[in-house]
Amino acid sequence: MALAVVLIRGTQQKTDLGLNLTLANACPKCGTPLPAVRVPKNFRQALWGGWTCAKCGVELDKWGRPRSD
Numbered sequence: 001m002a003l004a005v006v007l008i009r010g011t012q013q014k015t016d017l018g019l020n021l022t023l024a025n026a027c028p029k030c031g032t033p034l035p036a037v038r039v040p041k042n043f044r045q046a047l048w049g050g051w052t053c054a055k056c057g058v059e060l061d062k063w064g065r066p067r068s069d
């Protein structure tokens, strides 16, 4: 059950280990609607989710927040 605890905690705290059940639908920076099908552009996106905005190029995590790292 440790894994479940990690997932629940990650979801509450919005970490990479969380499960995002309410996907953001627009880029928080430029407002461009995000595609329903998100093709990962790098290994991290494939692993953790997230995407890169096609218009402004900002990289977002699966919570729709710009990645700062």
Ligand SMILES: [Zn+2]
Residues within 6 Å of the ligand: 027, 028, 029, 030, 031, 032, 053, 054, 055, 056, 057, 058
């Ligand atoms: Zn954008």
